[in-house]
Amino acid sequence: MKKEPLAFLVVESQAHRHSSHPSLGIGDVMTTKKSTDKNQDKQAGITQEGRFYSADRLHAMHDMMLFIRRFEEKAGQMYGLKKIGGFCHLCNGQEAVCVGMEEASEPTDYMMTSYRDHGHILARGSDATAIMAELLGRAGGIVGGKGGSMHMFDVTKNFAGGNGIVGEQVPIGIGFAFASQYRDDKRVSITIMGDGGVNQGAVYESFNMAALWKLPVVFVIENNQYAMGTSLSRASAETHLYKRGISFKVPGIQVDGMDVLEVERKMAEAIEHARSGQGPIIVEMMTYRYRGHSMSDPATYRTRDEVDEWRTGRDPIARLQLQMIAAGLATEEEFKQKDKDIKKEVNDVAKAAEAQPEPDLSVMWDDILNDEIPNAYPYPRQVG
Amino acid sequence: MAKITYREALNQAMCQEMERDDRVFLMGEEVAQYNGAYKVSQGMLDKFGPRRVIDTPITELGFAGLGVGAAMAGLRPVIEFMTWNFAILAADQIVNAAAKMKYMTGGQYDCPMVFRGAGGAAARVSSQHSQAFENWYANIPGLKVVMPSNPADAKGLLAASIRDNDTVIFIENEINYGDVGEVPEGEYIIPLGKAEIKRVGKDITLIAHSRMTGYALMAAEELAKMGIDAEVVDPRTIRPLDEATILASVAKTNRAVVIEEGWRFAGIGAEISARIMEKAFDDLDAPVVRVTGKDVPMPYAANLERHALPSVAEIVEAARVTCNRA
Numbered sequence: 001m002k003k004e005p006l007a008f009l010v011v012e013s014q015a016h017r018h019s020s021h022p023s024l025g026i027g028d029v030m031t032t033k034k035s036t037d038k039n040q041d042k043q044a045g046i047t048q049e050g051r052f053y054s055a056d057r058l059h060a061m062h063d064m065m066l067f068i069r070r071f072e073e074k075a076g077q078m079y080g081l082k083k084i085g086g087f088c089h090l091c092n093g094q095e096a097v098c099v100g101m102e103e104a105s106e107p108t109d110y111m112m113t114s115y116r117d118h119g120h121i122l123a124r125g126s127d128a129t130a131i132m133a134e135l136l137g138r139a140g141g142i143v144g145g146k147g148g149s150m151h152m153f154d155v156t157k158n159f160a161g162g163n164g165i166v167g168e169q170v171p172i173g174i175g176f177a178f179a180s181q182y183r184d185d186k187r188v189s190i191t192i193m194g195d196g197g198v199n200q201g202a203v204y205e206s207f208n209m210a211a212l213w214k215l216p217v218v219f220v221i222e223n224n225q226y227a228m229g230t231s232l233s234r235a236s237a238e239t240h241l242y243k244r245g246i247s248f249k250v251p252g253i254q255v256d257g258m259d260v261l262e263v264e265r266k267m268a269e270a271i272e273h274a275r276s277g278q279g280p281i282i283v284e285m286m287t288y289r290y291r292g293h294s295m296s297d298p299a300t301y302r303t304r305d306e307v308d309e310w311r312t313g314r315d316p317i318a319r320l321q322l323q324m325i326a327a328g329l330a331t332e333e334e335f336k337q338k339d340k341d342i343k344k345e346v347n348d349v350a351k352a353a354e355a356q357p358e359p360d361l362s363v364m365w366d367d368i369l370n371d372e373i374p375n376a377y378p379y380p381r382q383v384g
Numbered sequence: 385m386a387k388i389t390y391r392e393a394l395n396q397a398m399c400q401e402m403e404r405d406d407r408v409f410l411m412g413e414e415v416a417q418y419n420g421a422y423k424v425s426q427g428m429l430d431k432f433g434p435r436r437v438i439d440t441p442i443t444e445l446g447f448a449g450l451g452v453g454a455a456m457a458g459l460r461p462v463i464e465f466m467t468w469n470f471a472i473l474a475a476d477q478i479v480n481a482a483a484k485m486k487y488m489t490g491g492q493y494d495c496p497m498v499f500r501g502a503g504g505a506a507a508r509v510s511s512q513h514s515q516a517f518e519n520w521y522a523n524i525p526g527l528k529v530v531m532p533s534n535p536a537d538a539k540g541l542l543a544a545s546i547r548d549n550d551t552v553i554f555i556e557n558e559i560n561y562g563d564v565g566e567v568p569e570g571e572y573i574i575p576l577g578k579a580e581i582k583r584v585g586k587d588i589t590l591i592a593h594s595r596m597t598g599y600a601l602m603a604a605e606e607l608a609k610m611g612i613d614a615e616v617v618d619p620r621t622i623r624p625l626d627e628a629t630i631l632a633s634v635a636k637t638n639r640a641v642v643i644e645e646g647w648r649f650a651g652i653g654a655e656i657s658a659r660i661m662e663k664a665f666d667d668l669d670a671p672v673v674r675v676t677g678k679d680v681p682m683p684y685a686a687n688l689e690r691h692a693l694p695s696v697a698e699i700v701e702a703a704r705v706t707c708n709r710a
């Protein structure tokens with residue numbers, strides 16, 4: 001029996017619809033609507049693998065994923081117009097990882113990632129206008145216009161970047177975990193890396209120390225199958241990345257990173273493992289980036305069919321929409337309206353960000369040192 | 385002579401050396417199937433095959449060390465860093481291993497190899513991706529540091545670096561990759577340790593390397609309009625430095641401005657101006673002035689980035705002030 005293609009709502013604007021793609025099974029979706037309840041909608045939801053998600057929560061997850069998708073598309077456009085410069089890495093396709101992970105964590109947990117950071121910081125709840133302003137190099141950017149796309153940080157959200165050197169955030173991540181253990185404040189460090197980044201030597205030094213000292217860290221590997229133009233199997237002898245901790249006694253699990261509910265559920269388990277003092281754990285998220293590595297990458301190293309299979313066969317937003325419709329929690333019409341609203345919201349964000357001035361030139365000298373030493377060369381804030 | 389780009393010139397040099405010497409191979413991230421992150425190794429996989437053009441995982445420390453070992457075992461590695469910012473991960477192998485190997489083995493082992501890649505500021509990539517590190521490596525005995533400023537130099541200097549029997553740090557410039565210039569066809573070698581006078585002048589010497597050479601040449605044109613005839617010297621090899629060419633120029637002009645994109649403190653300009661002071665003090669009619677990048681990590685915002693980098697206007701102003709001093 002042929003089922004509807006998954007992306008019937010065309011949430012990925014460049015998607016090519018293939019009716020030959022099977023939709024994902026939604027047999028595990030079960031409505032929990034209590035028809036006797038007066039306040040029906042509040043009680044409605046989906047239970048997956050024994051975990052209940054209320055309609056409100058599902059809507060929030062959906063809206064955030066869609067917001068990230070539209071935000072990234074806008075960023076891509078602005079880049080095309082040369083309003084954004086430098087390296088700009090979009091996360092289209094990976095939204096379920098960003099949102100599911102955020103849903104499973106506490107706001108006090110630490111999170112850090114690489115340069116592919118827009119989706120994560122948006123999911124974390126940072127101000128979208130400040131993030132767009134950062135992309136545009138404006139005064140109100142989330143790091144004042146100094147970092148751009150690759151260096152999004154928000155200390156108020158415990159989000160520590162935004163790291164441009166592949167693998168660099170991994171030892172930093174166990175440092176946050178160490179601080180948490182040191183103070184015994186039960187915070188978990190969610191340390192995210194790519195399938196390329198996982199090969200850096202410092203990652204294994206980190207696995208070992210984290211296991212040795214039972215540090216509360218979840219190592220998340222966003223396996224989007226490529227590191228720039230290098231496919232996983234061309235760079236890794238062991239392609240099951242969740243097994244990479246075996247010789248360090250770091251357990252690992254593999255997760256369908258295109259299913260926001262699975263991401264949330266498995267991530268919640270992993271975070272609980274770390275928080276309860278059992279030490280580090282690896283979570284390999286199977287996902288895919290729809291766009292090139294960065295804006296300058298035409299991504300000719302992969303086939304159209306491969307991209308289509310992920311985009312229209314496994315899209316995380318379309319998948320959740322389908323589940324929610326099947327569960328009677330929303331209609332196609334509502335999702336279409338929501339998409340319009342979110343697009344407008346993103347446009348407003350972009351407009352507000354663009355209306356901001358560039359940073360004041362004096363800002364260039366700020367934030368280099370805390371304790372400037374005024375009478376010794378090189379003198380603070382001076383040329384020569 | 386054909387007009388080709390700086391990146392094509394580098395490609396020609398590598399192909400030329402790989403054709404004549406089977407010991408030479410190219411290894412780095414995205415160098416083979418992707419034809420190089422900046423397309424410097426375009427077509428080389430097709431030409432030489434996967435035995436000699438090798439994609440690596442993202443493991444700078446590891447493949448730099450592999451290069452050191454292969455060089456010690458008699459091969460001639462060309463190790464590409466996508467940019468020199470990432471080579472910091474490999475600094476141990478470069479500084480502690482490659483640079484020291486001959487000395488600490490009493491001459492038993494050599495490390496004839498090239499570490500190469502893009503250095504300096506790129507456009508709008510913020511603090512971690514826009515940095516000049518030539519002064520780090522130039523400080524190390526056992527290393528040679530080479531930086532071409534135009535396509536012809538890129539070809540001749542890279543070929544010489546590959547033939548050289550020591551470890552060469554070869555720093556290209558990302559913004560220069562697309563520059564077009566006349567480049568000699570066929571085998572072309574520029575000896576290391578030789579500066580070149582890029583513009584002859586009599587009133588002031590502008591000393592600049594890599595991308596700043598182009599800036600110095602533009603500044604010289606501006607200065608000409610003011611009646612100041614500037615000579616532009618490009619050291620090309622940073623270490624060892626051809627100070628004879630620099631000192632001869634200063635003996636003629638009696639004034640010098642040293643320009644570099646990187647930070648001023650302990651930079652290349654510090655070394656060059658110290659040598660001029662030590663060796664040509666009596667030739668100077670004015671103190672040597674340095675034009676450098678501002679003493680800040682590179683910011684992303686377009687206006688801040690412009691402000692942080694040296695400009696042609698700053699070079700012109702420094703030269704003008706230097707010329708007006710008695």
Ligand SMILES: Cc1ncc(C[n+]2csc(CCOP(=O)(O)OP(=O)(O)O)c2C)c(N)n1
Nearest residue numbers: 116164165166194195196197226227228470
């Ligand atoms: C140490 C280092 N080497 C190389 C690079 C250049 N680079 C940037 S991203 C990237 C690929 C990383 O791929 P992956 O870890 O899979 O993350 P993804 O981009 O897929 O999110 C490379 C090689 C870098 N930034 N840092």
Ligand SMILES: [Mg+2]
Nearest residue numbers: 194195226227
């Ligand atoms: Mg990847």
